[in-house]
Amino acid sequence: MADLDAFRSETRAWLEANCPPEMREPVQSEEDVYWGGRRATFKSDAQKAWFEACRDKGYTVPSWPKEYGGAGLSPAEAKVLREEMARISARPPLSSFGIWMLGPALLHFGTEGQKKHFLNQIARGEIRWCQGYSEPGSGSDLVSLQTFGDDQGDHWVVNGQKIWTSYADKADWIFCLVRTDKANKYQGITFMLFDMESAGVSTKPILLISGNSPFCETFFDDVKVPKSYGEGIPAQVGEVNRGWDVAKYLLGHEREMISGADGGARTSAIGAAMKRASGELDPLLRAELAMFDVDALAYAAMGEKFLDEIKVGKAHPAQPNMMKYAGTELNKRRHEMFMAAGGSTALEWDSEETRGGARAREWLRTKANSIEGGTSEVMLNVVAKRILDLPGA
Amino acid sequence: MPLYHNEDQAMLAETAAQFMGEEGAIGKQLRHWRDRECKDGFGHALWKQMAEMGFTGLLVPEADGGLGMGHVEAGIVLEEIGRNLTPSPFLTSSVMAASALAHASDEARGRWLPGLVSGDSVFAVAIDEGAKHRPERIATRAERSGNGFRLTGKKDFVVHGASADMIVVAARTAGADSDEDGVTLFAVPRDAAGLGHNSVRLVDSSMASQLTLDGVELDGDAVIGEVDGGRAVLDKVLDAGRVGAAAEGVGVARGAMDMTVDYLKQRKQFGKLIGEFQSLQHRAAHLYSEVEIARAATIKAQQLLDGGSEHASLMASVAKAKVGKAAGLSVKEGVQMHGGIGMTDEYDIGLYMKRDRALAEFMGDVYYHADRVARLSGY
Numbered sequence: 001m002a003d004l005d006a007f008r009s010e011t012r013a014w015l016e017a018n019c020p021p022e023m024r025e026p027v028q029s030e031e032d033v034y035w036g037g038r039r040a041t042f043k044s045d046a047q048k049a050w051f052e053a054c055r056d057k058g059y060t061v062p063s064w065p066k067e068y069g070g071a072g073l074s075p076a077e078a079k080v081l082r083e084e085m086a087r088i089s090a091r092p093p094l095s096s097f098g099i100w101m102l103g104p105a106l107l108h109f110g111t112e113g114q115k116k117h118f119l120n121q122i123a124r125g126e127i128r129w130c131q132g133y134s135e136p137g138s139g140s141d142l143v144s145l146q147t148f149g150d151d152q153g154d155h156w157v158v159n160g161q162k163i164w165t166s167y168a169d170k171a172d173w174i175f176c177l178v179r180t181d182k183a184n185k186y187q188g189i190t191f192m193l194f195d196m197e198s199a200g201v202s203t204k205p206i207l208l209i210s211g212n213s214p215f216c217e218t219f220f221d222d223v224k225v226p227k228s229y230g231e232g233i234p235a236q237v238g239e240v241n242r243g244w245d246v247a248k249y250l251l252g253h254e255r256e257m258i259s260g261a262d263g264g265a266r267t268s269a270i271g272a273a274m275k276r277a278s279g280e281l282d283p284l285l286r287a288e289l290a291m292f293d294v295d296a297l298a299y300a301a302m303g304e305k306f307l308d309e310i311k312v313g314k315a316h317p318a319q320p321n322m323m324k325y326a327g328t329e330l331n332k333r334r335h336e337m338f339m340a341a342g343g344s345t346a347l348e349w350d351s352e353e354t355r356g357g358a359r360a361r362e363w364l365r366t367k368a369n370s371i372e373g374g375t376s377e378v379m380l381n382v383v384a385k386r387i388l389d390l391p392g393a
Numbered sequence: 394m395p396l397y398h399n400e401d402q403a404m405l406a407e408t409a410a411q412f413m414g415e416e417g418a419i420g421k422q423l424r425h426w427r428d429r430e431c432k433d434g435f436g437h438a439l440w441k442q443m444a445e446m447g448f449t450g451l452l453v454p455e456a457d458g459g460l461g462m463g464h465v466e467a468g469i470v471l472e473e474i475g476r477n478l479t480p481s482p483f484l485t486s487s488v489m490a491a492s493a494l495a496h497a498s499d500e501a502r503g504r505w506l507p508g509l510v511s512g513d514s515v516f517a518v519a520i521d522e523g524a525k526h527r528p529e530r531i532a533t534r535a536e537r538s539g540n541g542f543r544l545t546g547k548k549d550f551v552v553h554g555a556s557a558d559m560i561v562v563a564a565r566t567a568g569a570d571s572d573e574d575g576v577t578l579f580a581v582p583r584d585a586a587g588l589g590h591n592s593v594r595l596v597d598s599s600m601a602s603q604l605t606l607d608g609v610e611l612d613g614d615a616v617i618g619e620v621d622g623g624r625a626v627l628d629k630v631l632d633a634g635r636v637g638a639a640a641e642g643v644g645v646a647r648g649a650m651d652m653t654v655d656y657l658k659q660r661k662q663f664g665k666l667i668g669e670f671q672s673l674q675h676r677a678a679h680l681y682s683e684v685e686i687a688r689a690a691t692i693k694a695q696q697l698l699d700g701g702s703e704h705a706s707l708m709a710s711v712a713k714a715k716v717g718k719a720a721g722l723s724v725k726e727g728v729q730m731h732g733g734i735g736m737t738d739e740y741d742i743g744l745y746m747k748r749d750r751a752l753a754e755f756m757g758d759v760y761y762h763a764d765r766v767a768r769l770s771g772y
Contacts (some may be wrong), residue, residue, distance in 0.1 A: 072473070269767075290764060290767035298686050298711055
């Protein structure tokens with residue numbers, strides 16, 4: 001306990017010295033988020049300084065081991081760092097699917113060579129990753145995916161199409177589910193890593209109802225994927241044809257991330273901000289806001305409990321599905337509240353005052369929360385079967 | 394502090410689950426006393442057994458003969474009380490009155506706490522005036538009289554009032570009914586002259602008093618805490634009651650949910666187990682999610698209360714409101730998913746619905762606490 005107190009005061013001092021004031025302001029737009037990668041640019045000197053300080057300290061991935069670019073913090077220390085960062089509203093120094101998704105998969109399934117090579121790249125923000133999972137005919141029923149990798153000895157030739165690939169047009173590399181055995185549904189998929197600059201890869205952004213294009217269609221036309229990137233660095237994570245195990249493990253992480261349980265769960269009531277923004281609240285709107293805040297503050301406690309339990313292996317393996325369901329439904333409700341409280345101002349689509357209709361666009365964006373990474377209905381199926389042990393297929 | 398039970402707490406939970414599951418079971422306690430139209434609404438023998446387990450003095454400091462534990466531990470016992478619908482004066486005596494007595498003089502603690510620890514005494518708390526919980530407004534008056542006070546007024550929903558050896562009464566010694574200051578707490582013994590009970594049976598078979606204080610004369614040493622400064626103690630008693638009722642509500646919610654999920658795995662219609670139907674699976678899974686979240690909020694509130702956090706009172710209201718919603722959903726879905734059998738007295742699911750209804754009102758309902766969350770948050 002005394003060590004932890006010492007760690008807290010050290011951390012507080014370090015944050016004070018290294019986190020620029022600008023990096024303690026709320027994220028206002030996509031530009032405020034630093035994703036790293038070959039083509040990355042910094043929006044400001046403060047963003048650059050904050051990222052570099054964290055990178056050098058291992059704080060882009062605080063709980064990863066030091067040899068892979070992390071700071072090797074214990075779960076208790078990582079919680080202290082999260083709390084101290086939340087206390088000053090520090091922005092995440094680096095956001096990336098490498099940190100949230102590929103990293104955890106590599107830590108669990110990767111070879112030593114893969115960990116040293118890829119994890120360090122992720123931690124240092126050198127490579128921006130995207131995820132190739134869904135296909136036009138394989139959404140909720142992901143395991144039916146058809147993108148095929150033809151075995152040519154020392155390489156595969158990959159053909160097919162992915163969809164809903166987040167930021168595929170901005171990513172450097174992809175971790176991708178590819179069928180390598182057509183006769184075996186579950187044990188015929190390989191979890192492959194390859195460069196998006198490979199010949200035959202092309203992307204096409206999808207325009208969404210929000211007017212933005214965070215997702216792409218991704219096409220593979222005779223893409224040659226080498227089976228190895230050097231001594232001890234195979235191109236696939238886990239065994240060939242056993243990629244579904246990796247995918248399932250990773251979906252758990254994706255669900256945690258989307259549910260906001262990764263320490264980012266919001267812990268303050270939104271009603272007061274709504275009142276400041278809109279003046280006197282309509283009594284029934286106030287009542288709905290109060291009911292929302294009860295649910296949101298209770299959910300924040302659940303997020304904390306879930307994270308604490310997962311660290312020591314106490315959480316039910318299917319619990320992320322429940323978190324994802326509850327968290328995304330809550331977030332959709334939050335944005336319905338924002339829109340209701342904002343009135344006609346919140347409808348503005350491109351005015352400067354609304355930062356280009358940020359509120360309306362984000363409201364529309366949240367509608368995908370309960371679809372991406374497994375729909376709410378699929379989450380409820382999983383909870384019913386795996387946690388409540390209800391019968392049936 | 395991690396938001397789950399540590400090893401000692403997990404052991405207590407196991408002990409409490411076993412004890413309440415056996416000794417506090419529905420057939421052995423709730424139905425037994427209900428069917429005999431018991432005037433207490435609970436069994437004194439079980440209360441003594443709970444004392445032998447150390448439960449009754451859980452929150453009482455070790456120096457006063459108790460175990461000196463916290464609200465997390467009290468919540469563990471309450472969750473099992475809720476799960477088994479065990480009628481007992483634990484919440485009013487060991488949680489709420491004990492929280493008040495923590496601020497009492499050495500003499501008062503010496504007079505009342507040994508009986509609580511030994512299970513010989515039962516306490517109640519008289520706060521509400523009227524059918525709804527409005528503790529911001531206290532109209533019952535206490536006027537100076539000789540060396541002591543003279544209390545006049547009416548109190549409602551005093552659970553276990555007629556069985557109580559002592560009732561903690563919130564009265565006004567100064568100011569207007571809705572003033573923050575000017576409130577004083579009193580320990581009123583059962584034999585005080587002028588104390589009248591109209592003891593009524595509630596929907597869940599518990600007994601509650603409408604209390605009349607008709608010039609009740611008390612010595613100065615009946616005061617708990619400071620004269621006119623009782624609001625601070627009252628707030629602590631209220632927070633303890635909110636969080637305690639929430640914990641019991643979590644037990645009710647989980648008990649009803651487990652019964653219902655079991656039923657879905659047994660009942661066959663159209664040649665299938667009804668638990669195979671996706672419409673019911675989704676509702677059960679949603680219910681699970683709500684109950685888990687309510688439980689997390691409750692444990693968080695308990696920890697904040699034990700840690701003396703400034704956010705404890707807000708979280709107490711969050712927990713009470715969230716549990717009100719989740720437990721309400723659990724018993725309603727429980728009766729509906731049981732179908733016709735859920736409407737019968739023979740089946741226990743209806744008892745969960747009744748207990749939830751009474752617990753939802755106790756120390757403020759969902760609407761009161763959601764409103765309080767808004768007020769405390771600045772809107």
